[in-house]
Amino acid sequence: MSSMTDHPESPGSSGFFSKQATVAKPGFSRWMVPPAALAVHLCIGQAYAFSVFNGPLTKVIGITQSAPDDWTLTTLGWIFSLAIVFLGLSAAFAGKWLERVGPRRTMITAACCFGGGFIISAVGVWLHQIVLLYLGYGVIGGIGLGLGYVSPVSTLIRWFPDRRGMATGLAIMGFGGGAMIAAPLSVALMNHFKSATSIGVAETFVVLGIAYFISMTIGALAIRIPAHDWKPAGWTPPETSHQMITRNHVHIDQALKTPQFYLIWLVLFLNVTAGIGILGQASVMIQESFKNTVTAGAAAGFVGLLSLFNMGGRFVWASASDFIGRKNTYYVFFVFGAVLYYSVPGFAASGNIALFVLAFCLIISMYGGGFSTVPAYLADMFGTAFVGGIHGRLLTAWAAAGVAGPVLVNYIRAYQVAHGVAKADAYTMTVHIMTVLLIVGFVCNLLVKRVNDKHHMSETQLAGQ
Structure with a gap:
């Protein structure tokens, strides 16, 4: 089976975060890879729950009710829209880089962008600068979403040639379910940090940014790619005439x-x-x-x-x-x-x-x-x-x-x-x-x-x- 190791990084590229450093050693269980993928997808699935912040963000100044200088829902709506746009753009345009440097470096970059996007957004709330929320969660966080979405999936496909659908379904299920964790967690954190002078959003952004960075980093450190000649024990590639599955590769x-x-x-x-x-x-x-x-x-x-x-x-x-x-x-x-x-x-x-x-x-x-x-x-x-x-x-x-x-x-x-x-x-x-x-x-x-x-x-x- 061809794997990501078919495409080595440029000469001189080495180190802990290099593609070669993530090649699994003999005896490594491929079932360790889905949890690593879930550690990332459950985090970035938070995007589906971002709407829980919209109401509180309209009261950053007024605290109990919107003040004249508070942000409107239409202004805030662009945060999520930008995140989805940059999810698509980063996923589309970083594809070659992903294949060249491997999943660990890509997932670490995703962790830095997604977690860092929350921190920048928290600063934006404290300074009441909407552009920092657009930049933080929208642009930088959106790039983290895109990189975090595609890199674990491609790795799982290589580990499970016999169960490609099940493997990708497991990870992407995490993206769909991430909001079910993020929504109540975000509400609980905002209630915890809420005070007479704060709606608790900025503090919640900081906690989430750190927590998501740690979880995604754990996933990145745990990820492995199969060796060039690896295939599941006892598995024989299907006939190419069956189910339209090719043994070849297209650039x-x-x-x-x-x-x-x-x-x-x-x-x-x-x-x-x-x-x-x-x-x-x-x-x-x-x-x-x-x-x-x-x-x-x-x-x-x-x-x-x-x-x-x-x-x-x-x-x-x-x-x-x-x-x-x-x-x-x-x-x-x-x-x-x-x-x-x-x-x-x-x-x-x-x-x-x-x-x-x-x-x-x-x-x-x-x-x-x-x-x-x-x-x-x-x-x-x-x-x-x-x-x-x-x-x-x-x-x-x-x-x-x-x-x-x-x-x-x-x-x-x-x-x-x-x-x-x-x-x-x-x-x-x-x-x-x-x-x-x-x-x-x-x-x-x-x-x-x-x-x-x-x-x-x-x-x-x-x-x-």
Whole structure:
């Protein structure tokens, strides 16, 4: 099996943080790698819980209520947006560097950026300079998010050629579940540090920055990469004609010249678009669909349930893809998802809350599953040598879907309501559009074929990287 050690660092590059220093010694258990990956992903998953700071940050000066000079929610909204933008940019543009220097140095850099971003943001709160929050959590923290997201995943794929989906699903499940830890922890810390002169956010940022830096550093120190000739005991690579799994490798730049990259980009984009807009409006949607039936508290419970399915789906669907194949897994997402979306207005009209909730839970499980299945899909298509960098570039689909999904849900709903459509019926057109998007995604997935041999690297080319 080809590994990251196929691509040594430049001459003279050595030391504790070098790629060569992370090559596992004989007898090393590959099951030590998933906890190292989780140590990083559970930290950066905090990004999904950043909204718990928005309310308190509007009262930095006023403490008990917003003062005229306090920040507004619209001003604060750019912090998270910048973080997601720089997550995508760093993942996309640092791919070659990641493959060259290895996971340990990349993960240490991610720890410094993500933890340091919190510290800079804390200073921004103390000085009441919004630009420092944009720079700290948004730009520097966002870079940490991107580097921390892709580096453990590419390493896991190399350790688990027999269970690529399960391995990546385990790590990316951590990203989905990180918010479930971060949200209550952040609230508890703010309450602990709150005083007559402080809302407790700056102090909380400092504690989180240090804690996340330590956890991510532990993961970076524990990470190992397999030796060049390593493979699981008793494992035989599958026939290349089965499940479209290649034994060859495609260079990161060459991958962008293949139709497969753009088809899988669209597959991820369409699957994520169909889910991400719903996540942002889940509470409002169920309350408006079942007016006077579902309370705000029950709607919050619905949102929490969606989070559990989002997290669980990342592991369950990715693990299932090891048995049914990555392409078949996406077929399930698109066919089953389209049927569920098309059925949702009927469930709402009939007042069947149980089926409405179940449908969206399954939809969101497939949304999460799309994230965790795609790294293994890429490894099957392009090989493992540059999968981290290729995965990073593909994550631009996430950034694009992060804009398209909410826009579709929010603006179409607003247009419907403005033209006299009852709020309970305003989402019908939206879910029907989502159905169409999933059908288009099915066609894109159908068109994915084996990468042409002309794109494969020779052994000489691999050795020279």
